[in-house]
Amino acid sequence: MKAIKLFQILLLLVLSSCSSVSVYSDFDKSVNFSQYKTYAFHRKGIDKVQISELDKKRILNAIDIELGKKGMSKSENPDLLINIFTKEREQVDVSQFNLGWGYGWGWGWNPYLWGGQNFVSTSTEGTLYVDLIDAQKKELVWEGEGVGYLTQNRTKKEERINEFVAKILAQYPPTKK
Template sequence: MKKLLKFTPMFLLFIGLASCSSVKVAADYDREANFDNYKTFAFFKPGIDKAEINDIDKRRILRAIEAELMAKGYTKSQNPDMLVSIFTKSNQRVDIYNNAWGRGAWGWGGYGGWGWRTGWNNNQVSTTTEGMLFIDLIDADKKELIWQGSGTGSLETRNMEKKEARIKEFVSEMMLLFPPDKQ
């Protein structure tokens, strides 16, 4: 019992950190597609070229996707069953925090008499860039979308190691949903 109590705080911390992923992911897929038939993949250059992101980040994303697919047992091929494409979007997210405590109202306000008092009533504005990454998996023969994953999260990072880790986090969280579990 003492051993169990000893590891409980560490376990709770791990659960708390795991549940606080800062990337929101979703996936959609073609229910008619038989994902057991797909064994090989290649990148779809025309689709990737249209992604509005710099070439360095494209390569980071593609390396992360390739690593995830290979870890799942897929093989990169010149004659693939599946094509991989990406699409990116970014939005500015503006959060306004109103710290309206103190004298921010009509009424008697100390030295100035009757009227509007601003006091500690200040707004704080925070702006961050929120990015979306879409990974499209396309049936190579039919040229039809069979699976799409999307990930949304903050992109603000100037540190290259953190940026690369953030991209890997986006891709790995999304690829947890592939192949779909058809139940």
């Protein structure tokens, strides 16, 4: 029984270590990004996002902080419009843990009779998209995407959202290679 508890603890540690955010971005190579100094949120687009209002506020606040670090400021007459989209999907993982011992594959002596224990775990993978739109031309000029596991833990939710946004916007402005 202690071995099963140990396995469950190890499984939780492995799953919690998968907390990194994978980020991707794309941009219009013909755009000079140094021209953009101000921004505003694209309210019509953001209002359509189907997440809680509290999470929207958390995301927008994190964007404000990250763009402020880059020397940008909010404006009523912005150079860029910021829009966000979200997507989530449920991950179901099934694993088998066999503590039995015996001879090779197949039959052998096993304290759990027929091959051990099955463990099912679920997690939610979320994707956050941040789009930067040229306010004058009304054209998308940069898009960033962050993919990672979400948390329902209220105390860690804001921290997780900040991590998503910081890693996405770390790729803005793009560097031409």
